[in-house]
Amino acid sequence: MRRAATGRRAPLVLLLALALVLAPAAQRAAAQTEEEQTRARLEQLQGQIKQLNRDLSSAKTRREQVLAELREAELALGRLQGEMRDTRAAIAGAERELNELEGRRTALEAQRQAQQARIASELETAWKMGRQEQLKVLLNQEDPHTVARVMAYYRYFFDARNTLIERFRDTLAELEQVRAGIERQRAALAARQAELKAQGEQLEAGRARRAQAAASLAEDIAAKGGQLAQLEKDRKELEQLLETIQRAVIDMQLPDNYQSFAAARGSMPWPVAGKPGNRFGRARNAGGMRWQGVNIPAEPGSTVRAIHHGRVVYADWFRGSGLLLIVDHGDGYMSLYAHNQSLLREVGEWVQAGTPVGTVGDSGGLERPALYFEIRHQGKPVDPAGWCRG
Known part of the structure; x- marks a missing residue:
């Protein structure tokens, strides 16, 4: 009976002994697995930190590039505004010149009308006095000296009339020149207005590009947590600028x-x-x-x-x-x-x-x-x- 009982206890003892032997090994394996998992997580975290630092560095580099582009764009916009002010001043000058030309044309038109009325009067007088008087002189066979004197008078009259007609033609030519000048001024004014419109469109396009770049930049820097550091840097640089100016100002x-x-x-x-x-x-x-x-x-x-x-x-x-x-x-x-x-x-x-x-x-x-x-x-x-x- 004792031998049988001993035989039944042998497997149990063996199992207990085996459990005692294997327990530390299982614990060591579990600990080793946890350590490996922790190391993997740590490596993953370190990788994320490195990537974030690279992203932040890249964002700051890009910010410097965009700020440089922004500086050039805004300086160009400032210059363009100056050109637009000059263009407006030139347009105002052209308007004044156009008004002067209009006044000159009005004066010439009045002169032309006066000359036209005078020529009409002279022609009417010449028609009344014309060839009938000459025929009377010739048919009456008056003194040759008288005939010569009368014919000289008629020549003088017609020469004066021709001179008046030439002056009238000159006035018309001058009036036409003034009209051409006005048209040129109007064409130049229209071209200036078109140029001003194109400049305005260019200004708005530049403003839109700048606003988009600034918005994208602010969003990127804010997302990576670098906005505060950049503001501090900007403030320090501004204070350094002020100190430099104060030292340099006489x-x-x-x-x-x-x-x-x-x-x-x-x-x-x-x-x-x-x-x-x-x-x-x-x-x-x-x-x-x-x-x-x-x-x-x-x-x-x-x-x-x-x-x-x-x-x-x-x-x-x-x-x-x-x-x-x-x-x-x-x-x-x-x-x-x-x-x-x-x-x-x-x-x-x-x-x-x-x-x-x-x-x-x-x-x-x-x-x-x-x-x-x-x-x-x-x-x-x-x-x-x-x-x-x-």
Whole structure:
């Protein structure tokens, strides 16, 4: 009986022993599998991070390329606007010349009518006095001296009449020349108008391409999380530019009746009509940046005016600000006008309060036309609402 029981326990013991031997191996296999899975996940995650970094780097490179293209496009648009203003001025001059030619034609027409009436009167007189008088003289056989004298009179009369007719013809020729001149002016005016229309279409096409590029760029950078870093970079570069300008600016020569910038505080005009779309110092985005100026929405092409006497120290395209103009007012004060459609002043030019310095636009990738306006003292931004009236 004991031997049989022992025989029945032997397989059970063997199974238990085998289980004890195999348990650590199974645990080791499970641990090894988990480690391999973790390593695979880590490698996958590292690959995703590397790909994201490559995508972000590629997006930034593309952004630089698009900004360079955007700079050239907006500078070209600014130049085109200047050409359009010149064309409008030329058209106005052509209109004035056309009015002068019309006046000349009216005067010549009056002269022609007067000459025509005079010739008709002379012809009527000549017909009445004509050949009957000559025949009477010849048939009466008057004194030869008298005949010669009368014939000389008739020759003088007809010569004078012929001279009058020639003058009339000259007047008609001059009138025809004036008419031809008017037609040429009209043709030139029509060509100018067509050119202006083509320039306007080109401007709109360029604006559409620029807006599309800016929108695509903003979406791409925002999706990859690089917008904040780029804004910080733009702000630092702008501050470096201001520091460079402040170091380079020489003392300004001011008129005797000049009111200092500080003394004009609270009485200066806003650079463009409109209500600011933000408040100075408020948060600009979720990244913690704050507004250092005000954004004033306005119609594209609206005139941007200087707020105070000063000198233009910067007028060019600047990354993040588009077409940017900066005026130095002395005593460490500066005013900045950004995202212009075109710039109307050049570096070194003096301006007064109200002098046109640019036109409202959306250069630099702005979503909607607006003027971004700042006032700085010793390089630090101050609230424009405390300096401009209204």
